[in-house]
Amino acid sequence: MGFENIAGYRNEKKQLEKLTNQLLNFAAFQEKGIRLPRGVLLYGIPGVGKTVMARSIVTDGISFVELRAADCLTKNPAKNIQDAFSQARERIPSLLLLDELDKIAQSSPNYYMEGNDNVMKVLLQELDRSQENLGVLIVATCNQYEFLNPALLRSGRFDKMIRIESPGFEDRTEIIKMYLDRLKIEKDISAEHFSKITGGYTGAQIECIINEAALLAAEDNEKLSVLQIQTVMNRMSFKALERNVEEGKKLEKAAVHEAGHAIVAALLCPEQFASASVIPQGQTNGHIRMLRNEVSSLSETTADAENETAVALAGIAAEKVVYGNYSLSCEDDLEKAAAIVFFLITKIGAYGFDKLQNLQNRGEVPSDNIRNEISLVKGEVMDRMLSKGIEIIKKNKKWFEKTVEALKKNHIMSKEEILALRDESI
Numbered sequence: 001m002g003f004e005n006i007a008g009y010r011n012e013k014k015q016l017e018k019l020t021n022q023l024l025n026f027a028a029f030q031e032k033g034i035r036l037p038r039g040v041l042l043y044g045i046p047g048v049g050k051t052v053m054a055r056s057i058v059t060d061g062i063s064f065v066e067l068r069a070a071d072c073l074t075k076n077p078a079k080n081i082q083d084a085f086s087q088a089r090e091r092i093p094s095l096l097l098l099d100e101l102d103k104i105a106q107s108s109p110n111y112y113m114e115g116n117d118n119v120m121k122v123l124l125q126e127l128d129r130s131q132e133n134l135g136v137l138i139v140a141t142c143n144q145y146e147f148l149n150p151a152l153l154r155s156g157r158f159d160k161m162i163r164i165e166s167p168g169f170e171d172r173t174e175i176i177k178m179y180l181d182r183l184k185i186e187k188d189i190s191a192e193h194f195s196k197i198t199g200g201y202t203g204a205q206i207e208c209i210i211n212e213a214a215l216l217a218a219e220d221n222e223k224l225s226v227l228q229i230q231t232v233m234n235r236m237s238f239k240a241l242e243r244n245v246e247e248g249k250k251l252e253k254a255a256v257h258e259a260g261h262a263i264v265a266a267l268l269c270p271e272q273f274a275s276a277s278v279i280p281q282g283q284t285n286g287h288i289r290m291l292r293n294e295v296s297s298l299s300e301t302t303a304d305a306e307n308e309t310a311v312a313l314a315g316i317a318a319e320k321v322v323y324g325n326y327s328l329s330c331e332d333d334l335e336k337a338a339a340i341v342f343f344l345i346t347k348i349g350a351y352g353f354d355k356l357q358n359l360q361n362r363g364e365v366p367s368d369n370i371r372n373e374i375s376l377v378k379g380e381v382m383d384r385m386l387s388k389g390i391e392i393i394k395k396n397k398k399w400f401e402k403t404v405e406a407l408k409k410n411h412i413m414s415k416e417e418i419l420a421l422r423d424e425s426i
Contacts, residue, residue, distance in 0.1 A: 005056070009049070029134075038158075044163055048165065072119055078122040101152070124152070124157075127157045167202070172206065175203050183210070209236070238281045253285075255404045259403040261311060264311050268311060306385060313382065314392075316330045341378045396425070402425055
């Protein structure tokens with residue numbers, strides 16, 4: 001085991017390495033009257049590497065025992081729990097991994113299993129017994145921290161908690177380099193660029209993307225490039241394969257719609273905008289790719305979030321400029337724009353709704369008048385952002401028209417290709 005298979009996560013690895021050293025030297029700490037952490041909880045969304053990190057604590061001189069959620073779905077789960085703890089106590093120094101603790105013992109009905117109460121009772125008993133043996137380190141992984149039984153988190157059971165986040169830019173870059181280096185095919189892709197377009201992705205998702213993209217490249221006897229990476233990412237996003245590109249009026253309308261998104265995004269959100277496509281996928285006839293924000297799906301300022309709203313409505317704006325109206329297929333764009341504005345009002349307190357936040361903090365329900373006012377303001381902001389998109393497209397008519405024609409011909413275009421058309425239009 002060890003940390004050599006974990007890329008990135010420097011701070012987290014430092015904490016885990018300390019646990020390794022403490023466990024190897026538990027007797028020396030015991031002589032000084034110092035006890036080691038009795039239980040360590042690694043929690044975070046699925047795919048961030050919690051189980052791999054827990055196992056990495058184990059090295060030569062440390063025994064490893066694992067209890068998984070599946071072990072508690074047998075006819076006698078209590079015995080499996082008791083056996084795992086007994087093995088760990090007999091083989092000190094040892095690490096006992098409780099993998100997916102939220103499924104083993106939790107309050108959520110999602111994973112409730114027959115005998116759950118007895119499982120919880122036995123687990124608590126064994127955790128308390130382990131307090132007497134300082135040579136056992138209990139490490140648990142957990143996806144849904146909020147569903148854990150509060151009794152588990154009582155002081156003396158799990159007294160150290162480490163949140164494992166989705167990797168940031170530098171960590172993603174290291175993870176990507178590690179997976180790319182393992183491939184035995186030619187590559188024509190920058191790890192830094194790949195990291196830039198995968199903000200918010202977990203290590204597991206990144207590994208899946210690279211492997212699937214490598215399969216596509218190998219099948220076509222090509223180098224692994226951004227093209228295969230984006231193809232796989234689109235399939236993951238839409239949960240569907242590409243369909244044949246539409247022809248005639250359908251292709252024209254898709255190109256108009258996506259060109260509107262692309263032009264407005266290139267001007268208002270240049271750092272996030274990546275590409276535009278009229279290749280149908282899932283329920284959509286085209287899309288633009290926006291890079292994920294490192295922190296959340298929304299920008300940090302009201303102005304930036306309004307720009308995202310304008311981008312979301314820019315396809316509708318383009319259709320109104322060209323056709324005078326917009327199609328019923330724009331429902332998703334409207335919902336996305338409405339969600340952004342609603343977030344600004346209810347969570348940020350924008351547009352004078354700071355009193356609403358105070359109400360929510362006190363657990364009070366907004367009055368009908370406040371809800372009606374929210375609806376009015378939301379509509380006003382969306383109308384203003386739609387008008388902003390229309391104005392941008394009209395001011396950049398030649399660039400917009402060139403982008404429409406280029407999308408009809410090429411079907412997919414990068415930000416750089418679209419910006420090059422702007423230079424030609426000046």
